[in-house]
Amino acid sequence: MRERWVIMDVDTGVDDSMAIMLAGAQKHLHILALTSVFGNNAADKTAYNTQKIAEMLGISAPVAKGSERPMIDPPIDYSAGLGPLIHGTDGLGNVGSRLPEPSRVLSTLTAVDLMAKVIRECPEKVTIVATGPLTNIAVFLLSWPELTDRIEEIAIMGGAAFGGNLAFSVEANVGHDTEAAAIVFRSPVRKTVFGLDATMGVYMTDEERECMAETGKTGAFLKDCLQPYADIYRQLANWPGAVLHDSLPVAWLIDESLFEMKPVKITVEQNGKYSRGATVCDFNTEDDTCRIAMGADRQGIIDLHLQAVRNYQ
Amino acid sequence: MKKIPLIIDCDPGLDDAMCIMMLGADEKYDIRGITATHGNVPLENTAENALFLSHYYGIDCPVFRGAEQALLADHENAAFVHGKKGLGDYECAVDGLTYAEGHAWDFLYETAVKCGGELVIAAVGPLTNLAITVLKHRDFPGMVKRLVIMGGAATIGNTIPVAEFNFRKDPEAAEIVLQAGFPDVTVVDLDCCKKAYLNREEMGRLAELPETNRIHGLVRSMMEHKKISDAAIIERYGKEYAGNRAEKMVICDAVAAAVLRDPSLVQCRDVYMVVETEGTETSGQSIIDRLGLAQRTNVHLAAEIDRDRYGKLFMDSIRYYEEAEV
Numbered sequence: 106m107r108e109r110w111v112i113m114d115v116d117t118g119v120d121d122s123m124a125i126m127l128a129g130a131q132k133h134l135h136i137l138a139l140t141s142v143f144g145n146n147a148a149d150k151t152a153y154n155t156q157k158i159a160e161m162l163g164i165s166a167p168v169a170k171g172s173e174r175p176m177i178d179p180p181i182d183y184s185a186g187l188g189p190l191i192h193g194t195d196g197l198g199n200v201g202s203r204l205p206e207p208s209r210v211l212s213t214l215t216a217v218d219l220m221a222k223v224i225r226e227c228p229e230k231v232t233i234v235a236t237g238p239l240t241n242i243a244v245f246l247l248s249w250p251e252l253t254d255r256i257e258e259i260a261i262m263g264g265a266a267f268g269g270n271l272a273f274s275v276e277a278n279v280g281h282d283t284e285a286a287a288i289v290f291r292s293p294v295r296k297t298v299f300g301l302d303a304t305m306g307v308y309m310t311d312e313e314r315e316c317m318a319e320t321g322k323t324g325a326f327l328k329d330c331l332q333p334y335a336d337i338y339r340q341l342a343n344w345p346g347a348v349l350h351d352s353l354p355v356a357w358l359i360d361e362s363l364f365e366m367k368p369v370k371i372t373v374e375q376n377g378k379y380s381r382g383a384t385v386c387d388f389n390t391e392d393d394t395c396r397i398a399m400g401a402d403r404q405g406i407i408d409l410h411l412q413a414v415r416n417y418q
Numbered sequence: 419m420k421k422i423p424l425i426i427d428c429d430p431g432l433d434d435a436m437c438i439m440m441l442g443a444d445e446k447y448d449i450r451g452i453t454a455t456h457g458n459v460p461l462e463n464t465a466e467n468a469l470f471l472s473h474y475y476g477i478d479c480p481v482f483r484g485a486e487q488a489l490l491a492d493h494e495n496a497a498f499v500h501g502k503k504g505l506g507d508y509e510c511a512v513d514g515l516t517y518a519e520g521h522a523w524d525f526l527y528e529t530a531v532k533c534g535g536e537l538v539i540a541a542v543g544p545l546t547n548l549a550i551t552v553l554k555h556r557d558f559p560g561m562v563k564r565l566v567i568m569g570g571a572a573t574i575g576n577t578i579p580v581a582e583f584n585f586r587k588d589p590e591a592a593e594i595v596l597q598a599g600f601p602d603v604t605v606v607d608l609d610c611c612k613k614a615y616l617n618r619e620e621m622g623r624l625a626e627l628p629e630t631n632r633i634h635g636l637v638r639s640m641m642e643h644k645k646i647s648d649a650a651i652i653e654r655y656g657k658e659y660a661g662n663r664a665e666k667m668v669i670c671d672a673v674a675a676a677v678l679r680d681p682s683l684v685q686c687r688d689v690y691m692v693v694e695t696e697g698t699e700t701s702g703q704s705i706i707d708r709l710g711l712a713q714r715t716n717v718h719l720a721a722e723i724d725r726d727r728y729g730k731l732f733m734d735s736i737r738y739y740e741e742a743e744v
Contacts, residue, residue: 266573267572267573267708268706268708268709269708269709270709270711272711273690273692273705273706273707273708273711273712274694274700274703274705341709341710342709342710372699373699374697374698374699374700375698376696376697376698377694377696377697377698377699377700377701378694378695378696378697379692379694379697379705380694380696380697380699380700380703380705381697383697383699383700385578385579385580385699385700386579386580387579388574388579388658388659389579389655389656389658389659390658
């Protein structure tokens with residue numbers, strides 16, 4: 106497995122927690138920083154949750170808080186909406202209080218400047234895993250143009266060639282900051298995109314969650330953390346398990362053969378009555394600077410989790 | 419047997435010509451009229467082609483000139499596929515033929531009233547005529563028994579990457595029609611049409627259609643023109659979208675006709691569908707509520723189609739025009 110130096114930009118978040126767990130267990134992935142962004146919940150909560158999860162997993166990388174709101178759209182109201190419903194009001198399936206208060210403080214740098222610092226200091230090119238709205242990354246690209254070519258790849262959970270979840274054709278991470286996504290997709294950086302076309306097929310069944318719980322304390326916590334999330338997927342979409350959207354870009358860094366990839370040119374629709382935030386996919390391209398996953402090996406990716414969680418016994 | 423009253427709203431167009439051909443060959447339908455709209459080529463050509471085709475196929479019905487342009491949009495037509503005048507290289511003669519008096523939308527409405535809830539409509543062009551009918555006569559949708567639309571694309575379009583031509587040509591009209599409350603709407607979209615292709619063997623038979631068939635002139639000309647339009651499509655959209663055109667011939671509007679002739683050819687999925695009208699990159703996209711967020715449905719989306727039975731039905735329809743059988 107190829108070694109990678111990784112920044113995880115997250116909005117923790119239940120499936121973000123699973124993604125961090127998966128990444129933290131891989132010897133070949135060196136996590137340089139965790140940066141948080143608003144998204145599944147308010148920025149304060151996602152930062153706090155990221156700290157807690159990192160500490161639970163023994164990940165020593167610094168954690169920095171990022172954007173509190175989209176670039177142009179008004180801040181999101183978290184007193185209502187799907188985020189708290191799916192991820193729990195605390196963003197961790199309503200069991201976050203079971204984790205101890207973080208012993209380390211947040212980085213004094215902003216998410217964007219922490220990204221810049223670790224990228225500058227890293228002799229190798231850095232991979233960014235993005236599992237929330239792309240605000241931090243867009244601001245990073247705008248404000249640190251001289252570091253753009255130090256990025257190996259941005260592995261993004263976001264968008265969809267066909268379908269949506271925030272709206273009929275709009276996926277939540279992209280829809281929560283359309284302009285940021287437009288900036289990221291327009292940039293020349295290599296992008297690997299894991300949208301709903303691939304992620305919706307990667308769900309963890311109740312049985313598999315039980316298996317995870319049996320591995321120990323970390324597994325047991327994550328199982329409970331996923332409970333409301335799994336319930337909602339069953340209730341709202343009649344889905345057979347908890348969809349691990351955010352784990353896909355991490356799984357990609359572990360085993361590329363689990364995915365069916367297609368070169369694509371993605372343009373983010375910034376207007377539209379229904380489509381603002383849609384990732385418009387043009388497959389008529391040979392340029393593989395941007396690729397999108399059109400399928401993924403569910404069992405393979407779930408097995409990666411069940412192996413990874415044993416590392417935290 | 420009592421025949422089913424049918425109006426064909428279309429923009430001929432070579433595939434419209436095949437749609438009318440198939441419906442004209444079905445004795446269970448009584449074609450009450452053809453309403454032409456702008457679309458593949460300008461109205462002056464589509465209307466003239468409709469007039470010619472009704473005569474050519476021996477369909478005795480009035481032909482109306484409908485809308486000359488979309489409600490608001492002004493997107494490019496498809497003359498690069500259908501030829502400048504719409505029927506490829508085929509020169510149609512309309513000397514002595516005349517259009518019916520009046521407006522397409524009033525004819526649609528009045529026929530619906532007369533048919534007392536029995537009228538079926540095949541809409542295989544941009545939906546401008548139907549939208550105007552809806553806007554002018556709000557009680558129109560409730561009087562239409564069944565509406566079969568060729569339009570939209572669940573995945574990949576044929577204009578911009580995400581939009582199919584008929585919806586793209588008049589997005590507002592498509593959105594108005596889909597939201598108008600027609601009780602029974604079947605959408606035969608591009609994804610479905612692509613699954614219903616004619617194969618190499620069937621194409622070969624069409625290219626060599628014997629002179630004993632009354633419509634051999636048009637059909638052979640269409641097959642000849644296919645070489646030109648295939649090249650134009652590949653040049654414009656690249657191979658990814660153009661598909662394997664040597665092996666497959668997709669005649670979109672004919673698929674809608676096939677669904678009207680034999681509904682058992684398709685398996686439908688009930689979905690809620692909207693049409694984007696304001697997007698920079700997406701205007702004209704048919705958007706489906708895949709996860710059921712809206713908790714309601716407005717169309718039967720033709721999802722799967724039996725290719726072999728479609729091919730047979732198409733070839734049988736052609737055979738209807740053999741001299742001996744007419």
